[in-house]
Amino acid sequence: MHPTFTRPIRTPEGVFTARFSARGLVALTFPGTPGPRAGRVAPPAAVRRWQRQTARALAAVLAGRPPGTLPPLDPARGTTFQRRVWEELRRLRPGQTRTYGDLAARVGRPGAARAVGQACGANPVPVLIPCHRVLAAGGRLGGFSGGTGWKARLLAREGVRTRWRGGLRGR
DNA sequence: CCCTAGCGGTGCT
DNA sequence: AGCACCGCTAGGG
Numbered sequence: 445m446h447p448t449f450t451r452p453i454r455t456p457e458g459v460f461t462a463r464f465s466a467r468g469l470v471a472l473t474f475p476g477t478p479g480p481r482a483g484r485v486a487p488p489a490a491v492r493r494w495q496r497q498t499a500r501a502l503a504a505v506l507a508g509r510p511p512g513t514l515p516p517l518d519p520a521r522g523t524t525f526q527r528r529v530w531e532e533l534r535r536l537r538p539g540q541t542r543t544y545g546d547l548a549a550r551v552g553r554p555g556a557a558r559a560v561g562q563a564c565g566a567n568p569v570p571v572l573i574p575c576h577r578v579l580a581a582g583g584r585l586g587g588f589s590g591g592t593g594w595k596a597r598l599l600a601r602e603g604v605r606t607r608w609r610g611g612l613r614g615r
Numbered sequence: 616c617c618c619t620a621g622c623g624g625t626g627c628t
Numbered sequence: 629a630g631c632a633c634c635g636c637t638a639g640g641g
Contacts, residue, residue, distance in 0.1 A: 526625090544636055544637085545637070548623085553624085555622060556636095557636045559624040559634085559636090560635090560636080561634065562624065563635095581638085586636080588635060589635065617641080619641105620637105621637085622637080625632105625634095
């Protein structure tokens with residue numbers, strides 16, 4: 445199996461963890477998430493560049509702005525359905541949202557809203573592949589693997605208003 | 616608000 | 629093949 449490099453991504457909101465392959469960014473995890481620790485060996489120059497790009501992009505999205513230049517995303521994983529969902533997610537700009545049902549129809553599987561939710565949860569690169577912009581029907585927040593607190597915070601920075609447990613919340 | 620039935624993709628057996 | 633997951637949804641109390 446090819447080596448991957450696990451690197452810390454420092455942001456104003458905490459230290460994320462990124463894993464890079466030779467092809468690009470494979471996975472990103474939220475601060476406090478149990479996972480592999482950063483590697484001991486110095487990463488290649490390409491990985492260091494991707495790490496900087498990731499840090500910059502992440503800080504931008506956390507601030508509600510477009511990410512700018514992204515590192516290459518390693519396409520090597522996911523089912524066809526999941527990749528179609530992730531591809532559709534990448535078309536969403538900050539502040540632009542869809543519902544799980546909308547997204548299902550857009551990838552040609554009307555009625556597969558629940559499966560879309562599952563695919564969002566399987567997204568290996570949250571925030572940069574903006575699964576937080578997918579809401580439940582009726583303007584409700586819906587779920588989020590990284591915790592709904594993150595989802596609400598990310599959306600709030602983008603000026604999106606959501607319904608949280610029935611009451612309207614900004615943030 | 617709650618509960619229920621129905622749904623589709625995925626992964627495990 | 630069967631089955632139990634799930635970031636869902638629509639409908640009814």
